Amino acid sequence: MLFDLERALGKGKKLAVGSSSVADGDTIDTGLNNVEVIVLTTTNAAHIAAATSISGGTVTVGLLDNTGDAVTTAETVYWIAVGE
Numbered sequence: 001m002l003f004d005l006e007r008a009l010g011k012g013k014k015l016a017v018g019s020s021s022v023a024d025g026d027t028i029d030t031g032l033n034n035v036e037v038i039v040l041t042t043t044n045a046a047h048i049a050a051a052t053s054i055s056g057g058t059v060t061v062g063l064l065d066n067t068g069d070a071v072t073t074a075e076t077v078y079w080i081a082v083g084e
Contacts, residue, residue, distance in 0.1 A: 016081045024063040024070035025052075032057040032083040043076045057083065 016030045030038070038059055040049035052062040059081070063071040 019076050019078045021074045022061045022077050023072050023074045026061055028059045028079060030057045030081040032081055035059060035081045035083040038079060038081040040077055040079050047071055049077050
């Protein structure tokens with residue numbers, strides 16, 4: 001889902017929100033041409049999600065458990081991205 005944020009962030013900025021089923025190292029296509037900011041949150045309180053790289057509108061997700069090990073089983077991650 002994309003929202004136009006011209007009034008709040010300036011001309012051309014958009015907000016994309018969604019949820020994706022990912023494991024560590026998987027990617028999320030936000031639908032944006034260029035991601036400037038992304039916030040990720042997991043559905044498992046014992047896990048941490050972070051963007052490990054951003055290329056255009058695609059974000060690579062790092063997903064770790066509470067011991068620092070990679071989560072290799074896909075789970076739902078919610079995200080909010082700002083970009084163009």
